[in-house]
Amino acid sequence: MYKIYPFLAVIPLAIASTVVTSISQCLANLPPLIPRQTLFGNPERTNPQLSPDGKYLSYIAPNKNNVLQVWVRTVGKEDDQILTTDKKRGIRSYFWTYNPGELVYLQDADGDENFHLYVANIKSKQVRDLTPFKGVNAELIAAERKFPNEILVGLNIKDPRKHDAYRINLSTDKSTLEMVNPGTVEQTVADPQMKIRAVIATIANGGKTLSVRETVNQPWKTVRSWGPDDEGSAVNFSDDGKTLYIESSDHANATRLLSLNIATGKESVVAQDQQYDIGGVLVHPLTRKIQAVSFYKDKLAWQILDKSIAPDFQAIAKVHRGEFKIVARDLADKTWLVGYNTDDGPVYYYVYDRASKKSQLLFNSRPKLEKLSLAKKQPISYKSRDGLTIHGYLTTPVGIPSQNLPAVILVHGDLGHEIPGVTIP
Template identity: 30%
Template sequence: MTKFILLSTVLAVVLCFFVSPLWAEGLIPLEDFFRNPEKSGFQISPDGTRISYRASWERRLNIFVQDIGSDEAKRITSAAERDILAYFWAGNNRILYLQDSGGDENYHLYAVNADGSEVRDLTPFKDVRVTIIDRLEDIEDEVLIGMNRRDPRLFDVYRLNLASGDLTLIEENPGDIEGWLTDHDGKLRVAMRTDGVNTSLLYRDREDHPFKTLLTTNFRESVAPLFFTFDNKKLYVASNLGRDKSAIYIFDPRTAVHEELLFEHPEVDVYRLFFSRKRKLVTGTGFTTDRFRYHFFDEQRSSLQKELESRLPGYEVTVTSMNKNEDKVLLHAGSDRTQGSYYFYDTVTGEFRKLADLSPWLPEDKMAPMMPVQYTARDGLTIHGYLTLPAGSDGKNLPVVINPHGGPWARDTWGFDGEVQFLANRGLAVLQMNFRGSTGYGRTFWEASFKQWGRAMQDDITDGVKWLIEQGIADPEKVGIYGGSYGGYAVLAGLAFTPDLYACGVDYVGVSNLFTLLETIPPYWELGRQMMYEQIGHPEKEKELLKAASPVFHADRIRAPLFVAQGANDPRVKKAESDQIVEAMRKRGVDVEYMVKDNEGHGFLNEENRFDFYRAMERFHAKHLGSMAE
């Protein structure tokens, strides 16, 4: 689902219910915030001779390829119904990409030659979802995939021959495997087993040997395998076993113990580890505090980062792709005020050039800074978040949109957010908070959210509103709330459980009824059902808890205007979730604006649908919060 501002200091005081000519001059067209990027998703071929990227064709993101040094690119796909969001090089002359139909998330794997010839659906199976297990970068004509073709709840492992299209079953899921891992030779040697609440790490020395259980933990503790050591004998893992914050260890499968602590951070979890495939060594790790931070073990990789950051001061620089020889680099440089740009760097010749700006039509100097903030919840817990104020405003007595993230077991991070910048450009302050349960802050913070939907989790959001009011930032009469998925649930819960707090709400693919949410989870989430019961509540044993936390049963308390948007094909939060709350409101004679898109799923992917949604949101906020409208 997927996430600025133009107001001069002189005009910042004009936060009223009409659009003056001066304000209108400060408004950036809505479409500029939500257009498909000019170019994005740059990757380099393994041999370093060609670059690929995504750009619009027929209003859909398609894949283009061009030779390095050439200004001419060839479009190699013709997707007209859905954007292509995920793709990768499979050898030097072929690209693979994933695509679903109408937002159903049943992804098929397609292949196309780098010259645009021979487009093939490699998994042409109805109602089947494909996952990539190993791209097998050293085996040009093969890839390992997972498919729930045999049983919609389970993913078996197949070796797919890209030349012939032949599928070979490598491992049949016995019914309880939720994840697989290969070694550096592409052999399937690790599996994660779950009974719903307990997770076991399985291991084997060879692909033709049976799996053995190394250890079993409750889902609250995790030993997550990242990849093998380069001799294929041990594992790098992210683990919170016996500790609050996840850290990086070397794990010895022969003894089933954490052998060496590589890196930890006292404030946040560490999950990531980077390596050089060519040099066969671990290069560094990364973690997120207020912003994403690096820690390098390897001087060569550290020097590369310093070189790139010296060329692009003030930006967050990320290496996105390298050729096999690791001497040609593609990188992205962005910030909170720009979607950023892609660059090419040749480490041998020193050639450094810009490839493309993602959104050249958005003036960076007119965007609003995203400021890390923190406040204290009513029970003393520290809540971290991000505050974006309309550019040029004095930050006082502003109309505000509270924007809780989805998940809920995810988190907001610092960086460019098109939604936030759009709202700020319309004169609205935006507060995003990582309420309890948000990931990255350790096990205790995460567990504090269990069975707290509509309770302590919602209190954290409410306390954020009160903090804004106490700081004099928010006009208490003009506080709106907007969110998607779990954020949409938080909108409905906020309007129902704190009806005097909000002037309006926008619910985007949000949950209204916890019973029906749990009844209709996608089949491939079935292995996690018992864990969801422990995190949210059991529909049989804890009926009162779920009923008390489900906004649909408290719709009579909702007084603020409500706008609901939903994708008809959403497999995660079914359309019935939105139907229920809309029907409950309309039965009371309350008019609810309701937008349904028949060709969308969990969020609106197609550009014209995004325009429709944000245009309706703009009118809604202008009416109920006094924000600016085009």
């Protein structure tokens, strides 16, 4: 009589031998192990951005001590220089302001996640803490080209549980309270005049509500709600401030882009896919017009709404393999930075000139990955027991075909179960 111990399985010798043999054969066909540092260490360069006036190109890269910093170069020159001097954690998030030659970045202290907002000036090399409040976390709300000396920031100064909205003057560093958060607001949206005119708040049942106002002197009105199982968020206001674009999944199978008339509350569908959620929205930097919407199908696919950029997307799609996104553009809309995300290599960044429709490689994030044999991801789908289609991806080691995969012995509780390998046609 066998004695069964918890969390152990008695597996027949013949099955165990077969499994070991199959695993040994698979291991013999695998490429060498990749050092963790190559995959998970700091990128060589990443997150390129253009200053609004198109004069400067910035990116994140490590310094000689392997700490990530913001670097800047003059467009058309090779005068790269480090703009920031973070000592420990490294900088990962930054944004250009509309004040010429200034950018802001977020950084916390020793991982406490109380991110402060710093402003760095290219010419003076001066770095200032715009939110020098102990234990306070900053969240960027809005920056607007018409008001280059101001930014709107969420700060939890009065109550660590909620972020009130503050207006910060970039010339004086003065912070002025703009709007008090009652404690439920999770998203604050400003219009082109830098006035807060839309908020999304949580409600007791786990859902959310959207409230708007036509001017800051008028009362808030709740114009829609989402249930606890629905997704909803605001994208931006139109240039005239009369329309708010939102993403929503209610009354639909997937999130779609809607336009909401502030005065009437009427909604219209701007872009949707019957099966797939929105992946991103491309907005013109001057007109605030929605130009394209992406949907994450088997791979990222773009739905173009503004036909004037159709030739640009056609040219960009031919430059490099992978899923592409417009990661930055100048206010003149002459130059775009385009990122190509590959599943078996690094992210490639190109500079695209709209006049000539030509692209030039800027850099890729991890050059060492180019020499490695990395696995591709294969889109798959299958039916669930209730008849719905479940989408996913299958990745198998390089050199191992995705057919007749070896069985896996799953040990659960005190029983061993043989799980058949997945067969992909």
